[in-house]
Amino acid sequence: MKRVPKHFVGSALALAALATSPLALAAGGDIGNVNKQATNWIAIIMFGVFVAATLWITKWASGRTKSAADFYTAGGGITGFQNGLAIAGDYMSAASFLGISAMVMATGYDGIIYSIGFLVGWPIITFLMADRLRNLGKFTFADVVGYRFKNGPIRSFAASGTLIVVAFYLIAQMVGAGQLIKLLFGLDYWIAVVLVGALMMIYVMFGGMAATTWVQIIKAVMLLSGVTFMAFMVLSKYGFSPEALFADGVRVRTEVAANAGKTPEEAAKAGLSIMGPGGFLKDPISAISFGMALMFGTAGLPHILMRFFTVPNAKEARKSVGWASVWIGYFYILIFIIGFGAITLVLTDPTMADTAKGVIHGGAGAANMAAVLVAKTVGGDVFYGFISAVAFATILAVVAGLTLSGASAVSHDLYATVFKGGKADTAAELKVTRITTFALGIIAVLLGILFEKINVAFMVALAFAIAASANFPALIMSILWKNCTTRGAVIGGFMGLVSSVVLTIVSPSIWVATLGNSPESVLFPYSSPALFSMPLAFFGVWFFSITDKSARAEIDRAGFPAQQIRSETGLGASQASSH
Template sequence: MSARFTSKNLIGLGLALGAAGIAHAAGGDVGEAAKQPTNWTAIIMFTVFVLATLWITKWAAGRTKSAADFYTAGGGITGFQNGLAIAGDYMSAASFLGISAAVMATGYDGLIYSIGFLVGWPILTFLLAERLRNLGKFTFADVAGYRFQQAPIRAFAASGTLVVVAFYLIAQMVGAGQLIKLLFGLDYWIAVVLVGALMMVYVLFGGMTATTWVQIIKAVLLLSGVTFMGFMVMSRYGFSPEALFAEGVKVRTQIAANGGADADTAAKMGLAIMGPGGFIKDPISAISFGMALMFGTLGLPHILMRFFTVPDAKEARKSVFWATTWIGYFYVVIFIIGFGAITLVLTNPEFADTTKGIIHGGAGTANMAAVLVAKSVGGNVFYGFISAVAFATILAVVAGLTLSGASAVSHDLYATVFKHGKADSAKELKVSRITTLALGVVAVALGILFEKQNIAFMVSLAFAIAASANFPVLLLSVLWKDCTTRGAVIGGFLGLISSVALTIVSPSVWEATLGHPKGSALFPYTSPALFSMAIGFLGIWFFSITDKSRNAAAERAAYPAQKVRSETGLGASKASSH
């Protein structure tokens, strides 16, 4: 049973984010993807991976004695290991499947995903990584609420975390079900239940230690896999990027001609994949979408939690250096794989309708572009390996998301708000595990409920919420001396509410998901981040400078001490002693 759980889990992330990545570009509904014959090579490799990770979970369970062990692996992870684990969190199937599919569909424009995902990391390195480690313990609320009143700031932080986690989990679960249906031939609801069950096994028993090591193994496998794929694609074109791109333009031109375009129009449509405008239609949409991806990175709770797994700020900084190195390399190779999908997959009658340039099986199967490139360059065995790695991605990311949601409830709400910081470690750990079970059940239920929905907007919403709510509060609480509890909480909730509201009335939800007539959306842009982030920052600023209360004066007075600790680490305990 466990082995089957993992397969689902791994696959889940694959399509979840994969579908998210391409759905905007291809406009597909992943719910319509067709089941494929069972891939036994993938299942065997997948089973080996599952057994290995279950052994890791058993080993980690023996080391998970306290809340610190459960949330942060007792602070015993090195910077290099944590960098690989962060890269594993980030090199999700959203990136692997989604970006490669977006590049296949829109060419150059698909890069906005990888650029947006990547450029958040230098900001995280220079502005927040060390401060996070010096000020925090288990969650980002420890940092944001360092000098504020605990109950209101923790309530906000838990709300922001749970909303982001919920939308991410829905996407993962829907994606898990769809990708398993594509590769393994299982019914959708069975796949979703198995993913949820496996997710709970890993988090309940292994905590952050198991999650971290699963991420590291997955990152190494995925980096190895995409390196081989990129090498094999480039070898077909004499290792000349120019030859690869020229072939991609030629294929797109032929597809346009097959669709009835005259020679000049077909040539322009072919060349269009080397320029902007295929995915993002106007400058405001590009800026807003890019801001959501870039600043959302700095507000994702499951990423921020990783900085508390290292012993000190030096290792936190090293974590981001290694993570940025691996992620940057990964995205360069993914761009090559995306063009490889144009030249190798869309021209192969086994995989696609070569006259229309559409992969067989419906819109949802566009997410399989990278996996089909693997089959083109490495045959069935490598196809099975890459499929198994895609499954692994789901497992690790969903486990990290669940951990961050559980910590928000048990540490921020139960231990700090309800027990006023006096809860013992064992009871806090029990609450966390109960929350994990509850999140698992909710995730399965929502995954089944949203089966037919286009999941792209859920992932965009998760990033937009993180950028509009969590990031402004985190940044200003650390860097602005006049920030107060009232400003942080009201401004944070304004960012949270506005990002959700604007997304609901945007075309991607109002028209595509809720079925209203085209052109009736009240908000014209796909991503609300440009506007909701501004609302969040302005709210924090306004309600802080107008706060004349005694508490506000004390919070401003406490800033110098916070600044010294955040920048020097003086007074910050070693993670392992928490």
């Protein structure tokens, strides 16, 4: 591949500088047209420093990106520790930092369902998939699922699943970014979303996986440091007693219920409800379905699976998962504390919230800013600026990883492998990647504007449900079941994909909350489709494989022993991923 011309990268950096200039000009605007805030120059400076640093990393990475392997997997030269931090950086998204803390603030105990659900997917990846992914894959998870299957159908399915999961995941990140910049700088929401989209396109188009990885590592270190300080400061106000923190949270919620006109008994019950289930998920079916989506969806997220191809061998892949589990588990424990800190510190501050109603100023979408406002209460403007910059870094890093996985699905899986039969030259493939990146950026901006009011953690949960229903069944069956065939994997995968998307659209969260239809017209009453769509996908893979008597099916089954040896020993893996 030809190196990106220096003047081209320089022009991109200048464009980014122009794109970020409205931040300083617009600082100090309205927060939801409720109250004015003074210009926070510390936050502006920290934003500027982070954007400048990451753009420099992108420029550095563009000079090292000389092949498709460099672009997609950073040449396979990332260590297990580095990759574990990068995975954690990829996984600790706007949904985790902003969305879960907002969910804990709103519903209490039920918010921890997200934390546990997001975390328990990692043992599945550790024990069933990490080695096999690294040994079988090259650039994308479709390389793994399609190892012994016919390229055209399986990669078409894999690319479809990847793009739809990426689209839903991107929505959450764009909404989080828009709300953050709207809160901090007073920019119109849509301008903030466009800004994030422009920066993300620059990172991916010029830096590829190397730039994305280092942005994620830096962001992970900053985020872990920030939430550690926040949780420490919240607990310090209660003598480091979580029990005292939770009791104060119950007190605040009881007062809010009393202000709403409830009787003392009803108010006390409402206050205590945040310490038990039922605040968010009202029925057992929704709870089970939601849990399945979060647990198995982790093992089907294309931007997470893609990270296993950046390490040199299976041992480093296992090490990656180990380190990622440590950082992510630690992070989620602290987020629960920060969520209760939002109840006790933010909702009782009249400059930040309507204390009588127990909601943050600025409308529905403003609730996503709970964690950022906790930072202001415990650390003043300096820490507020730091956490705001970290939240912005969080969103940019995850958006870059998502966009890279979506672009690689189009360029590597569809263009290079299906349309060109594996004979596309590197320059043409990377050109398609950059065009796709631009298109995904436009789509992400438009969807981010459409879904402005939705909770970002909930939107990501829908992406997990689709990943659990489409990608995970086809992936796990293809690497563990010898009788799985191309027809079974493709039909079963599409059954899971279509059913999960349709059920998601006709569920209350989209049909009523986003599209504005009446609650009476809802066709699917539950919060998540995974309990129904994931078993349907597994059934489809099984049924259409065992009934497949074609000549292609015999080839698929005959290829399993070689795949098993490769997946468990790694023999031939290094040659396949070399460049």
